[in-house]
Amino acid sequence: MLNRFANPIRFLRLADQIQPWAAILTLVLFAAGLYFALFNSPPDYQQGETVRIMYIHVPSAWMALFCYTLLAITSGVAMIWKHPLANLAGRATAPIGATFTFLALITGSIWGKPMWGTWWVWDARLTSMFILFFLYLGYIALQDAFDNAEGGSKAAAILALVGFINVPIIKFSVDWWNTLHQPASVIKFSGPAIHSTMLTPLLLTALAFKGYYVWLFLINMRGEIAEARCRALQVSQIQNAQVAKVATSDARDAHAD
Amino acid sequence: MQIEDKISMHAFMEFIEMNGHAAFIWSSYGIVIFVLIWLFIVGVQFQTKSETKLSQLNPRPRHRSGVRSERKTGKQNEA
Amino acid sequence: MTTFIEIVRRDLRLSMRHGMDTIMVVMFFVLVILLLPLGVGPEPTVLARISGGMIWVSALLASMLSVERLFQTDYEDGSLELLVIQPFMLELTVTAKVISHWLITGLPLLIIAPLLAGMLHTGKDGFAALLLTLAVGTPLLSLIGSIGAALILGARQGSILLSLLVLPLYIPILIFGVSAVDAAIHGLPWRLPVLILGSLLIGLAPFSVWATAAALRETMRR
Numbered sequence: 001m002l003n004r005f006a007n008p009i010r011f012l013r014l015a016d017q018i019q020p021w022a023a024i025l026t027l028v029l030f031a032a033g034l035y036f037a038l039f040n041s042p043p044d045y046q047q048g049e050t051v052r053i054m055y056i057h058v059p060s061a062w063m064a065l066f067c068y069t070l071l072a073i074t075s076g077v078a079m080i081w082k083h084p085l086a087n088l089a090g091r092a093t094a095p096i097g098a099t100f101t102f103l104a105l106i107t108g109s110i111w112g113k114p115m116w117g118t119w120w121v122w123d124a125r126l127t128s129m130f131i132l133f134f135l136y137l138g139y140i141a142l143q144d145a146f147d148n149a150e151g152g153s154k155a156a157a158i159l160a161l162v163g164f165i166n167v168p169i170i171k172f173s174v175d176w177w178n179t180l181h182q183p184a185s186v187i188k189f190s191g192p193a194i195h196s197t198m199l200t201p202l203l204l205t206a207l208a209f210k211g212y213y214v215w216l217f218l219i220n221m222r223g224e225i226a227e228a229r230c231r232a233l234q235v236s237q238i239q240n241a242q243v244a245k246v247a248t249s250d251a252r253d254a255h256a257d
Numbered sequence: 258m259q260i261e262d263k264i265s266m267h268a269f270m271e272f273i274e275m276n277g278h279a280a281f282i283w284s285s286y287g288i289v290i291f292v293l294i295w296l297f298i299v300g301v302q303f304q305t306k307s308e309t310k311l312s313q314l315n316p317r318p319r320h321r322s323g324v325r326s327e328r329k330t331g332k333q334n335e336a
Numbered sequence: 337m338t339t340f341i342e343i344v345r346r347d348l349r350l351s352m353r354h355g356m357d358t359i360m361v362v363m364f365f366v367l368v369i370l371l372l373p374l375g376v377g378p379e380p381t382v383l384a385r386i387s388g389g390m391i392w393v394s395a396l397l398a399s400m401l402s403v404e405r406l407f408q409t410d411y412e413d414g415s416l417e418l419l420v421i422q423p424f425m426l427e428l429t430v431t432a433k434v435i436s437h438w439l440i441t442g443l444p445l446l447i448i449a450p451l452l453a454g455m456l457h458t459g460k461d462g463f464a465a466l467l468l469t470l471a472v473g474t475p476l477l478s479l480i481g482s483i484g485a486a487l488i489l490g491a492r493q494g495s496i497l498l499s500l501l502v503l504p505l506y507i508p509i510l511i512f513g514v515s516a517v518d519a520a521i522h523g524l525p526w527r528l529p530v531l532i533l534g535s536l537l538i539g540l541a542p543f544s545v546w547a548t549a550a551a552l553r554e555t556m557r558r
Contacts (some may be wrong), residue, residue: 038286056289079550099296103289110285114278131504138501145491151558155487156264158551159501162483165543166505169536173508176529180515212293219300226307233314 008225011085015218022218026211033204041201051198053111060104061125063213064132067097071139072164075157085221087153088228090160091143092220096213098136104129124178127172137164138159149231339424341433347436361441362448368394371454380457387456388466388485388517395470396477396506397446402441403481404488404498406433407552411489420556426549434475434482434545442474458521465520465530469513472533478543479537480494480505486551490558508536 037055045049068092078086107120108126120126139156146152353356372390376382410416419429446467453466484502493530512529519526 008390010307034286050281052282053285056286060289075339087469095299096296099292103292107285110281110288114281131507134500134504138497138504141489141500142487145488145493145497148558151554154554154557155491155551157553158483158547162505165540166484166508169508170504173511177511177515180518198391212297216297216300219297219304223300223304223307226304226311230307230311230314233311237314242409 008085008206008228012222012225015221019215019218022211022215026208026215027230029204029208029211033201033208034112036201036204041197044198050114053107054198054203055192055205057104057107057111059209060100060107061129062206063100063209064097064104064129067093067100067213068132068135068160068164068167071097071160075160075164078153078157079161084228085216085225087150088221088224089217090153090157092217094136094140094143094156096216096222098133098140101133101136105133115156122178124175127177127178127247128174131170131174136166139163148226337382340428343419343432344436344439345359347433348439349414351436351440357402357405357440358444361398362444363428364401365394365398365445365448365451368397369456372456384457384459384521387453387458388521390456391449391452391458391466392469392473392510392513392517395449395474396503397512398445399441399474399477400481400499400502400506400536403437403478403485403502404495406437406482406485407489408485408494411555413537416489416552417556420552426552427545430482430486430545430552432550434548437474437482438478442478445474446470458517462517462521465517465526468518468530469533472530472537473509473513476533476537476540478511479541480509482548483544485553486548487551489555509533512536520543 033055036050041052041055043049071090074086074089074093077083078090105126108129112121112123112126113119139159142159143152143156146155369390372386373383376386407416410419420426422429448471449466452464453463458466481502484498484505486496487501491497512533516526516529516533519529
């Protein structure tokens with residue numbers, strides 16, 4: 001049982017090397033991104049100053065899709081190769097992805113108020129994000145719904161794969177639905193031509209969010225690995241106590257638990 | 258001197274007001290930064306909590322700073 | 337093949353003997369539709385405009401509620417374990433269970449739907465579209481629902497969890513089903529959404545069966 005968790009040590013060693021770089025890169029990129037987004041970029045000719053919301057809204061939406069893709073990849077790895085770290089990686093990724101989906105929804109709604117005059121419009125992109133948010137919530141809820149944490153991870157992995165196959169279908173259907181019910185005077189998000197002065201802050205914040213993901217992912221992974229080891233230790237302690245009831249030292253271990 | 262101050266003050270106020278959309282822009286940036294910091298704190302708390310739990314479960318003495326002690330226990334486990 | 341038919345027959349027999357399954361599903365379906373005029377008023381034009389969407393939403397909810405029991409009783413009395421470990425391919429067993437679920441719950445919805453459509457003044461143009469989309473769509477609901485039903489076995493608060501897992505995945509079926517009915521009501525061509533539903537059924541069936549079987553195997557390993 002413990003042997004299975006022997007390879008996290010290599011992962012933790014790697015994480016120790018990456019983490020400071022991720023931290024520095026995130027902070028620098030985010031500072032630069034904020035500077036360009038708020039100070040050093042022109043207002044849009046159509047949307048005025050509100051275009052600045054785009055520099056955090058669109059990267060959040062990208063991160064939402066990026067994290068769901070990662071979730072599907074880790075789930076596939078967990079199912080095919082039964083790699084114990086893959087399940088933990090899914091657990092470490094899901095809350096970050098759900099948070100970015102939530103942020104994309106909130107900033108989209110705040111952007112919608114000056115653009116459309118209401119806080120919420122059943123725009124195809126916002127609606128798809130809304131559905132994606134529920135896919136994340138389902139994944140997280142299923143993970144924690146079982147007494148056996150590993151069983152929950154496996155069930156959630158299957159759900160993530162099913163959801164990932166369905167995401168393009170859902171996206172297509174919501175676009176279809178939206179064209180049927182399109183109100184005439186809706187200004188589209190992100191017109192065809194994004195000026196290069198807008199591209200700089202957009203890419204900077206997008207990269208900063210990626211760095212933030214790596215940084216926080218490593219921290220979450222440390223927590224998850226420690227949790228998994230705790231579970232393995234508890235199981236082995238119980239087994240030891242059952243096998244050698246006579247041994248006093250094991251009896252003390254079981255008592256301490 | 259005074260005029261320059263006034264001009265820079267005026268520019269600053271203009272920047273804050275964001276052409277009348279101040280509330281939307283600043284609140285969305287505020288929410289994003291707040292939520293991201295909050296999620297980060299939750300992650301760090303989770304890490305410290307589970308690592309202390311692990312060190313309590315493990316009877317062997319271990320140091321707080323991660324890898325070296327992890328490596329040691331790993332070798333013991335493999336042995 | 338005989339095993340396959342035997343599983344379908346066993347489920348049908350069980351549901352006939354002590355199951356209120358069919359009656360409960362139909363009753364739920366009719367009750368939701370009954371609530372609709374009480375909620376939005378009895379004006380025929382209003383009812384006709386939203387009837388396609390309402391019938392589809394209530395069919396979706398009825399199917400979701402009934403699919404929870406697809407594996408639940410077998411899981412509780414232990415016969416699910418036998419179904420998983422028997423030499424017969426689990427994927428085929430799942431297919432048989434999904435077909436029997438559709439026969440028990442989907443088919444009755446299909447039969448009662450025209451009556452409700454008439455009560456909601458859908459109009460005869462919408463009839464054919466409604467029946468055809470339900471005929472293609474309800475098996476899809478059973479298929480996707482079976483994944484959720486297999487995943488929640490042994491979970492805490494399974495039924496609420498099931499709705500959270502399954503309803504987002506039902507959305508495309510709802511959209512294409514309703515858009516076909518609405519197009520038919522307005523005299524527009526409605527072949528395309530029905531074709532899309534059909535291709536979804538063909539495309540998603542093997543995948544859903546595989547996912548359900550994988551989830552059942554994991555359940556037995558827990």
